[in-house]
Structure formats: C-alpha cells, structure tokens
Amino acid sequence: MDNLTFTAFDTETATSHSASICQIGFVVVREGQITSEKSYLIQPPGNEYEARHSCIHGIDSLRTKDKPLFPEVWENIKDEFISSLLVAHNVSFDINILNSTLAYYNLPRPQCNCDCTYQLSGLKLKSLAESLGIVMTKHHDALSDAKACAQAYLFLKQGIKPNLTLIREYKNSNPFAGHEKLTGNILKPDLNVENILNPFYAKKVVFTGILQTMTRDEAAKKVKDLGADIDTGVTKRTDFVIVGQGAGPSKLKKIEDLNLSGFKIRIIIEDDFLNMIK
Structure with missing residues (x-):
C-alpha cells in the first residue's frame, strides 16, 4: 500500500x-x-541484567555501562512515536514496555494508534519472516526485529499471505538439534601455561549453546590452553559461562539463582569470548 505510513519498533x-x-x-x-x-x-x-535476558539478546552490563539512560534517547526519537501509527510484533507487549519505562522516568505517554503483525498473522516473528521470504540478520536484535516487522506489515497489508511450507522447511533444518558434548582429555585442566595473567587461567568455565565461529571442542581447547578448568555443568564454583545460540534454559536459570544468592558467575557471549582469547 503506497500510502501506508507508520513506525515499526x-x-x-x-x-x-x-x-x-x-x-x-x-x-x-x-x-x-x-x-x-x-x-x-x-x-x-x-545497569542491572538477568542472565536469561542477556542470553536471549546478547546485551549485558558491559555493553551498556557507558550508554545513555532512556530519557536522553527518548528525547531524540519521540517525534517518530508521538501521534504515529505504531506497529510491533505482539504490540501489546512492546507498548507495555515502552509505557512502563516512560512512567518510570515520569515522561508523558505518546498518543497513538497501534497495529500488530502477530495479530494479523498468528505466527511468531521469525516464522512470519521465513514464510514471507524476509531475511532477518539477527533475531532478538531490536532493529533487526523492527525491520522484519515493518517488511512483514507491508506484505500483510497488501494481502500477501504467509507461505507456511517455508516454515516447515525451516523447522526441519533446525540448526540447534543435538547440542555438542565435551568429553575426554578436554575436561582435564592444564595449568602449565606461559601466560598465567590471562582471564581464563585457573578459572572454571562452562559452555552452553551453539557457537557460530567454532565448534565447542575447538573453543574448549582454546581456553584449556589458557589454563582453564572446563566443566559440563554450572556449580557454585563456576567462574565463566560461554553462551551460544540456543543456550540451555536450565543452565541459565541456575546461573541466575546462584548469582541472586551472592555468587558471581559471569556470562560471556560469543563476541566477547572471541576478544578474550585473542
């Protein structure tokens, strides 16, 4: 629809x-x-985070420690939200998040109409994108999701229907089926390393999820060579958990519970892990 004007967020x-x-x-x-x-x-x-949230979107306190608070950002973007048609995938959730944050900082809410790609399609965003041939660069990145939502909304309002066979093909090729397991000598620590000042030396490290740049064995070998003690499960003695896509929910919940009890288990996303082993 050539006259369609809105903000997807x-x-x-x-x-x-x-x-x-x-x-x-x-x-x-x-x-x-x-x-x-x-x-x-x-x-x-x-600047507080819960582990399970960081593992979904890959953002943690280190990435936002120098970033602005919401009111400063809102001042720059509010004109695109005020008196505009707002579109989101499950818009009631995102509008609630936005309004709650505005209320927290005593900022006025925008007066706007809303529409929802979830209500229009009944599909999860990633499935909807797949069904319409939309390429998502990074699911759970706010801009990537907003762009997919905008493109999907344009298709749906033109009467283009999702191709459900594409979703079934995607599900049949699930890349997270069968997570890798670590065994053998890789689990035996070796403290005879040259640089004992590296961040992994004598630290207990756990891996969960699928890494994109290397196999779990390759990643484990790298930190073992730095003197790390690699475990298969999270305990009170764990220092670092390296998380990839499809990270195990039970491990994430255990990390959160232990940290709430006073332990200091650090979650490391793949990009940060790569920087640490350079």
Whole structure:
C-alpha cells in the first residue's frame, strides 16, 4: 500500500521488570517506503541484567555501562512515536514496555494508534519472516526485529499471505538439534601455561549453546590452553559461562539463582569470548 505510513519498533529488556529497556530499534515507513531506521543501546536502571535476558539478546552490563539512560534517547526519537501509527510484533507487549519505562522516568505517554503483525498473522516473528521470504540478520536484535516487522506489515497489508511450507522447511533444518558434548582429555585442566595473567587461567568455565565461529571442542581447547578448568555443568564454583545460540534454559536459570544468592558467575557471549582469547 503506497500510502501506508507508520513506525515499526521493537524493545529488548534487561530484566523481567517491564521498565528495563536496554535496546530500542525502530523503522520509519512513509507512503509505503522505509525512510529511516535506528537502534539505540540504553543503560537500564542500575545497569542491572538477568542472565536469561542477556542470553536471549546478547546485551549485558558491559555493553551498556557507558550508554545513555532512556530519557536522553527518548528525547531524540519521540517525534517518530508521538501521534504515529505504531506497529510491533505482539504490540501489546512492546507498548507495555515502552509505557512502563516512560512512567518510570515520569515522561508523558505518546498518543497513538497501534497495529500488530502477530495479530494479523498468528505466527511468531521469525516464522512470519521465513514464510514471507524476509531475511532477518539477527533475531532478538531490536532493529533487526523492527525491520522484519515493518517488511512483514507491508506484505500483510497488501494481502500477501504467509507461505507456511517455508516454515516447515525451516523447522526441519533446525540448526540447534543435538547440542555438542565435551568429553575426554578436554575436561582435564592444564595449568602449565606461559601466560598465567590471562582471564581464563585457573578459572572454571562452562559452555552452553551453539557457537557460530567454532565448534565447542575447538573453543574448549582454546581456553584449556589458557589454563582453564572446563566443566559440563554450572556449580557454585563456576567462574565463566560461554553462551551460544540456543543456550540451555536450565543452565541459565541456575546461573541466575546462584548469582541472586551472592555468587558471581559471569556470562560471556560469543563476541566477547572471541576478544578474550585473542
């Protein structure tokens, strides 16, 4: 629809508290054309994160420690939200997150109409994108999700229906089926290393999920060569957990519970891990 004008947006949160936005991404569509797209990392209240949230979107306190608080970002972007048609995937969730954050900082809510690609399709965002041939660069990145939502909304409003066979093909090729397991000598620590000042020396390390740049065995070998003690499960003595895509929910929940009890288990996403082993 050439006259369709709206703002598609997505939020990522740091904790289960609704006023904890750590990223907001949005795409502005004017007369059926994407005219601008922006993404902001935001420091949530107290710069506090819950492990399971960081593992979903890959954002943690290190990435936002120097980022602006929400009011500063909102001042720059509010014109694209106020008096605009707002579109999101499961819009009631994102509007609640946005309004809760505005209320937390005593900021006025925008007056706007909303529409929802989930209500229009009944599909999860990734499945909807697959079914319409939309390429998502990184699911659970706010800008990537907002852009997929905008493109899907344009298709749906033109009457283009999802191709469900594409979703079935995607599910049949699930890349997370059968997580790798570590065994044998890789689990035996070796403290005879040259650089004992590296961050992994004499630290207990656990891997969960699928890494994109190397196999789990390759990653484990790298940290073993740095003097790490690699374990298969999270305990009170764990120092680092390296997380990839499809990270085990039971491990993430255990990390969160242990950290709430006073332990200090650090979650490391793949990009940070690669920097640490350089």
